[in-house]
Amino acid sequence: MKNIYWQRLFDENTKHVKNVEKRSDMPGDLQLALDHRDEDVYGVFEADTLVGIALICPGEEAFISLYMMPEYRGRGIAGFVLKEWEEMLRQEGTTQIVTAYAKEFSGFMQKRGYQRQFSSAYMKYAGEQYEVDASPVRQYQDADYHTVQAFHAKAFHEMRLQVGDFPDSVQEQPSEEERQEWAATKEDRLVYVKDSRVVAYANVDGCELDGISVAPEQQGQGIGKQFAKCVCNYILDQGYSEISLFCVVGNKARRMYDQLGFKEVVVNEYGRKLLG
DSSP states (O other): OTTEEEEETTSSOOTTGGGOOOOTTSOHHHHHHHHTTOTTEEEEEETTEEEEEEEEEOSSEEEEEEEEOGGGTTSSHHHHHHHHHHHHHHHTTOOEEEEEEEGGGHHHHHHTTOEEEEEEEEEEEOSOOOOOSSOOEEEOOGGGHHHHHHHHHHHHHHHHHHHSSOTTOOOOOOOHHHHHHHHHTGGGEEEEEETTEEEEEEEEETTEEEEEEEOGGGTTSSHHHHHHHHHHHHHHHTTOSOEEEEEETTOTTHHHHHHTTOEEEEEEEEEEEEOO
16 A cells, blocks of 8 residues: 555654544553553554554564544555554564454454454543551562462452453463562562451552452452552552553452542453464
8 A cells, every 4th residue: 555654653753743642432552552652652654644553562472453543544544554564473473463442443353353352441540649548558579479379360360250251261370480570570569468468469560550459368358449549549659640450341340440430431342363
């Protein structure tokens, strides 16, 4: 397709950034990447005109999220660049691609071989710090790994089965590779301590609350909500003015996030395609 090309949006050529406007049908992953000025955000151009934005994260399992400006849809540009990226990633060793898209684009993605996996709500909190009691929260330590990994993996496995979109879910097992990764990023991990025992865990990524879990025997006691408040305060203490998270549609934790004042920005569907 003539005059269509793409380049990193946040490089030395930033003149187009001012034209980027986040819209209600833009995938949450792409909105968050724009907020972070992520290096994997690309502008799609026709000649010198910005016609789309994409998040392209390479790897054996790659991630793509593409947003076309409404006035440039229906011209075959999205299908063209998606096919080009798939071939580029295949040559780099990618075996499957995960993608996020607004529900109204489900038909477009399915025609191109992407099978829906699940839906997730992108949510934000932009309020004040929460009032909490004396906080029993501390930074994660390597010695916490096996305790935390066991209940965290169990909680997310049970959530996946409960929402109904992950019938083949398998509980993740501990690994030395994961343990080393968590130790290397311990400043992004927090635990909640009760009676000298670690009973809850959270992972943060900048302004994003990336995951929170409570030991099964401690659930139903308000620990999750109290811990979530503490984690949110921790994020705000880092200088962020708002907090983001993704909540799988059907996850019972959604009620807690609503109560805490998080607002839904957009609901996305996630699909997967195996590259032959």
